[in-house]
Amino acid sequence: MIEVKDLQKSFGDVHILKGISTTFEKGKTNLIIGQSGSGKTVFLKCLLGLFDYEEGSISYEGKIFSKLSAKDKRNLRAEIGMVFQGSALFDSMTIAENVKFPLRMFTKLSESDMDERVNFVLKRVNLENAHNKLPSEASGGMQKRVAIARAIVNKPKYLFCDEPNSGLDPKNGNSYR
Numbered sequence: 001m002i003e004v005k006d007l008q009k010s011f012g013d014v015h016i017l018k019g020i021s022t023t024f025e026k027g028k029t030n031l032i033i034g035q036s037g038s039g040k041t042v043f044l045k046c047l048l049g050l051f052d053y054e055e056g057s058i059s060y061e062g063k064i065f066s067k068l069s070a071k072d073k074r075n076l077r078a079e080i081g082m083v084f085q086g087s088a089l090f091d092s093m094t095i096a097e098n099v100k101f102p103l104r105m106f107t108k109l110s111e112s113d114m115d116e117r118v119n120f121v122l123k124r125v126n127l128e129n130a131h132n133k134l135p136s137e138a139s140g141g142m143q144k145r146v147a148i149a150r151a152i153v154n155k156p157k158y159l160f161c162d163e164p165n166s167g168l169d170p171k172n173g174n175s176y177r
């Protein structure tokens with residue numbers, strides 16, 4: 001379970017998150033909706049520890065994220081998958097290398113086990129023949145699907161998706177529900 005208590009976040013004088021309190025329970029899918037610019041992406045980045053905030057706390061399974069040691073933060077991050085709004089792929093890596101990245105970072109799997117897992121998730125997002133393309137050679141919707149594959153490749157306990165359907169056609173958009 002993830003618990004958020006009275007989260008306050010500003011950029012300079014602009015107060016973006018004004019006391020967000022919520023819980024995300026195990027086994028539930030939660031949807032955050034709000035106007036463009038209302039702070040959805042900022043909130044997700046706070047949950048991931050990518051943004052600092054002025055007040056409040058975020059805890060995972062009862063442990064406050066900001067108080068974890070560097071090692072525990074890393075262990076927790078290994079359990080989190082994130083689909084960023086703009087896909088955030090590494091430009092200089094092929095699609096397969098992008099998807100393999102979390103496995104290299106967080107696991108000790110053999111090269112062939114990693115390849116097998118990469119093949120599985122790329123198939124899952126209907127991208128079986130794109131392994132060796134660079135992100136710049138892929139369409140926006142393909143890039144989004146690579147980002148989804150990368151987010152799920154390490155079987156994350158927590159999966160955060162920032163606008164995962166934007167840029168996808170209805171068939172592809174429906175297939176990951």
Ligand SMILES: Nc1ncnc2c1ncn2[C@@H]1O[C@H](COP(=O)(O)OP(=O)(O)OP(=O)(O)O)[C@@H](O)[C@H]1O
Pocket residue numbers: 011016034035036037038039040041042043085
């Ligand atoms: N790094 C930053 N520095 C300064 N201001 C920022 C930064 N990131 C976001 N903001 C501001 O925070 C506010 C919320 O932005 P955010 O990206 O969270 O909106 P959003 O709800 O995700 O919108 P959208 O639906 O368009 O993706 C906006 O006013 C934005 O300009």
Ligand SMILES: [Mg+2]
Pocket residue numbers: 040041042085162
């Ligand atoms: Mg956003």
